[in-house]
Amino acid sequence: MKQTLLAILLLLPYFVQAQLQDSFSDGDFTKSPAWTGDISSFIINSQNQLQSNGPAVTGTMLHLVTPSQAVSGTTWEFWANLKLATSSTNYADIYLIADKEDLEANDVNGYFVRIGNTADEVSLYRKDAGKTAVMIINGQDKTVATSNNIVRVRVTRSVDYEWELSIDVSGAGLNYVSQGTTVDAVHKRSDYFGVLLRYTSANSRNFYFDDFSITDAQPPVLEELQTLNQQELTLRFNEPLTPEQAQSFRNYTLNGSRKPILAELIGERTVRLVFGQPFNVGENALTIASLQDLYGNKLSNPINRSFNFVPPAVMPGYNELLITEIMADETPEVGLPAQEYLELFNATSDKVLTLQGIRYSDATATTTLPNVQLLPGEYAVVVPNSQVQSFSRFGKVIGISNFPSLNNGGELLQLRQPNGRLIYAINYSDTWYKSTSKKDGGWSLEMIDVNNPCGGIGNWAASVNPRGGTPAQANSVSASNPDNTPPSLVDVTAIAPDKLLLRFDERLDSAQAAQTLNYRLNPSLAVAGVRVQGPLFTEATLTLASPLQESLLYTLTTTNVRDCAGNSGSLPVTYTFALPSAPEPGDVVINEILFNPRTGGSDFVELVNRSPKYINLQNWKLANTSGDTISNKKTITTENFVLAPGQYVVLTANPENIKMNYPAAPPAAFLKMSSLPSYPDDAGTVVVLQQDSRIADRFSYSERMHFDLIDDLNGVSLERIRLAGASVASNFHSAATTVFATPGYKNSQLQEGVTAQRVFKVEPLVFSPDGDGVEDFATVNYHTDKTGLVANITIFDAQGREIRKLVRNELLAANGFFQWNGIRDDGTKANIGYYLFYIELFGLNGEKSVHKEKVVLGGRL
Template structure:
């Protein structure tokens, strides 16, 4: 005889069978399930229920164990047919709860049966919590998701509850589905995918055969759980009218590695879709970084979170973490070994010295070649660090601006332009706009980058000679650094861009190539800038720490060095402080040993140089020794000075000028740095040393001193003025083109040379350079004549000369010496026939000693014939006395 089961138990069996069928349908083909739910098949599928996180039918009659429900235990009971039934105090507004642990949160199906044998209202409803972070479901700070059955709308809906806030709808179920006054039977199913897609379905028959969707939604606010449970609110008459059964939580989704986030340079946090089995989660061998690197520790820091720690830093940029053999707490494994790429960006830091470079300079933007007609600089991060530019001070020689809060990734370029030009440069790469963009000098200047506290980051003192291409230096082409790993390089590591557009802003430079510095440093010069201070200048940047070691320097005369200060920002100069003051007109020798440059190259041999303490100059100490005022076509002028004193004289802040009428004008600075002339030393002043060297190959290039420009010196006539720093005239020479030897066919490119070093700077003491050399920049004048001390009042030297321009005895001099002042002389030249050849001097006032020059030319400018000539000299005194002197001279030549 068939036994009839109670209604609730019938629902329970049907629910179990429905859940098994639903679960099995996801594991085996549907036709297999649909063959029938005979006992054999049920027995086959029942073990699969062990995969569920919760399977609670209350069949054991006890909700306090297996699993343990806690909370208001005295307010619930398991009734005779195995259902959880409310049994709370009959008090209106009472709230009772039960909760049991559950970590199911993502990729989960929740199902349960309920019957509210009452009329639901705002005071009679139940919240079935699917996900809760606390077992105290009454606490307003508890957060998660719950299904509400009842309420004023008599509905079944899914809500989200945020801590401290009221619930909000996730899925608003159909109103009036729970509208019975005494029998609201419902089976609820909620699914959540690994992509956080929710669906709420209800079956009002309670069997699980007729589920109807109440809607779908996406919500990812809470991805972990600690508890599930029920929360009831009722009036006094309904304290025993809530029934629950068949709580089934199933989790059959494969475990998914969702995210990898670096916590710092060596720690990585992995986040999974579900809670992990601890034993496998903490096996270091289950993780591999970048193909081969294993962590030294793996720690399960949260149910679905693993923290890995490595002994080496992550790569900046893309990294790969591989994970294998992990399972969740419900024994769902990773579908297969999983790889995930994550990006590591180190914290941004301020750059230190030579870590942030100026790698390109557009100083002269016009005429534009292909880029926007705008000056710019390019920055380059040569490190593996992320650099912040916030507060960095960028300056040129006259102004400073501050860079904005921008980050540069390792090996990244960025172009810096005025704010108004940003849009014009975005297509080239990263652009940084700034206000008050410092204008760049076409000819060159010092550019610096400094930290907000003033600490030097980088400095470059570019010049237009760095283009190494005269056409490109005229505009439209940028200067590019050749080797960005040779940060200390100067002219040898910069050149004009070869990109057809004229530059490569925010991109790798077009001239990029290996160009390492493998040469040791050279001591260029040394200057005593005070009796107790000496300035050393080197050809390249030094290792500033090593160069500050005083033990590396010794000075002759047992003069001790007490301090060595390397001068920024270029670190090419060192100031030594001496224990004993130097003496004027005394030569010293400095020796520097084991000096390293910025690249680490060490001088293998001691560096030596001689120097002296400069003296205060007097007018006439340094004089004009040679001038080229009428250069060849495409040539340039030069002025040569010579120190004819026994002093060491510093030319710093001296000036070269010309005259306008009787006024000195157009002054040009000779040099703003120390430049000491030793006794007898020459210096050649020109705007283009390369041009002078090309036109005069014998020129001594080491004597050249480049000036940005010389005052204008006319080809016809002009005046050269040399000014000391105190504005006194050191020397002055007025020239005309008529001073050139008249027999020269072409005077272009021929200089005028001083004849007597000690003589005055007057026309009579200058002569055209020998035709064989045309000019002698930087070395002994071709027409130099040593001073002749007349043994008598007049003396001719040489007595035989050949005015052929070969540089040997091209003229003769009539030297004189008097013991009185005020003599006036007439000099007339006659040939052997007594015919007048030339009036050499007329009413010339004589100094105490000096000379007259005869170049062998007749009065009409023709060359005198070879032979003897008489110099007829008339001398007149202040008191009317007169004397006559006769000297012989021979004009020689090739027959």
């Protein structure tokens, strides 16, 4: 290469702008310039033309080449005379650009003009190594269709790689006709110019050439500027440069004043510049002056080129790459393409982040991000490959092949390094929209403050952009929203005798929260270890040195536990808990049910723990029945939820609806389920299943159980009367019409257990069935010391008239009660006054006893 360059430099005085001029007037083609190849098969004839003189053998191919490095900003001209009828076996290829000396080889790269083929035309071809040549300009047919074809050819290639082919069939060069133009920049290097002939035996001497001219009148053009590192550049030009100017550091200026400490010409067209100080982060400006090509074309004006420099890309660490926008429900379309998307944000101020190999996952699927870089503070939207074009107008777009579908209601999303290390995680929910209309679709969720990446619902909101979102752009809800509040301990559950699960209301500083000194138990038990659980770091598992005791209350005290933002409370935080016990059927029972809600309302089932145990409802189920089969089982909760003795819990799919309809309901009593089993308005069965699949409780209800005098049953629940009683119809009554239902707190119709001092006792002696929740019914309580007793109870008014057959042939338990709500057998309300319960008791051996108890039905006059 150095020898070739030296030879060209020596020739510079002979051709200032022309790289090649050869009319063969000296009668010698082996010098000035030198042609090589099949030199024995060519002659200079008496007209000073280059003429073929090869063997008269069909299929012969001949070639001659001369050095030429012209590739762009160049004009090629020559004269040719083919005294033959051109065909697929008789033609001439004039190589304007070639990277090999042997033009007959198949591995040549370059461009050539073909004179003659089956269409008898002059056309321009591109030759790629190992491949068949491709026509890029198709010349007019039949322009060389005689047996004596004279043509002068001119080809130009601009510095922008636009080709034009023109011919003059007179051969004079005064009447060129364009054969077409094209843009082709595949090959940008040349070493040779030459001719390649193919002929049959009769045409071995019939190819004539003259006036070869290659003219370069354009100065060098900078094609590419590339940063190698923070102090080095490479500059690639479109043609070879003269070394003296190319290697002068004075010809290069960075950012107005800085000169390189080294300017080195690599090969013929590439300059390496080394600077003594790093480039500016961001935009830099380079000025290039006084360069010239090998043919004397010098820059008339300096080249000014700007370039951006960014530090080498690195893998993001924890919270350095964030998910800052989520379009989970894309329909109905508001203004954006109807497509789910995620937005990523480089939260660093000085790092370029590479996304290559980062694993993005939702609850069910994982995909890998492509080789893309994000600059400091840069946003990008992630969509399926098929949607890249649709989102390109908004900003930077990253396409992936298997985009995991986003759940409309919310789910856990994670970004992890290729080695599995966590980068970022978020568990979004449709409650984060804080807008009923926007959560129905077409609007994205946006992070408010990107400097508060650990913030949950408080740092997210529905987009306010009219399009419905801001993919690959700063969020429309962007604002300062720092986290200044320390974490709160919201729950402690003993998940094993020696393990506690702690739940906090926000993300923790996982390293600091893992210190055992931050936790203390009373009664005293040592904490042996702490593990803060990812990916959200809102839960910590404490391992105890010795086991907890059942039914014993413990108090956990936490101190100095910091959140992700560094906040910690100044005062200790305490929480009281107990080790859950194994449940038995009947420990947790159905306490209240709303199966006929108001229009637009929701069902609920209330449970109560009537045992002295602490019972964990994790993986319990709520069900109904189909015939005699328990069916439609729904998991109450997959999380730990410990029910203390006497504690209520309300199960519903829509807590907000229940709270709106029954404002006295305590919010802490609700446990949201994704859906409840079907509980029809007319009748049905509620079944509660323990984790071990045993039936905890079962209650078959009917709308006929409601108090007959209630005009509108919609929105009125059935309540358990006595906590210790069985889950049967006689132990349930309509809630008082003053409240309609009591979700999460004491039933309006609750009665404490009454122990009969004799066989039968009425309580209260005066009742008023007006639905106000105060003594709305009377109970006939009984206590027997025998088994197998059967009772009939008939109610008479003060005049001795029978008004109600309350009980007929009822087999009694050891203890129990019957209720009368003041309704006659005909469904009307009895009048105010005295009434008599006439009770007949029958034994297994035929014995019979009669008991009479009085009651007063009161009311407002």
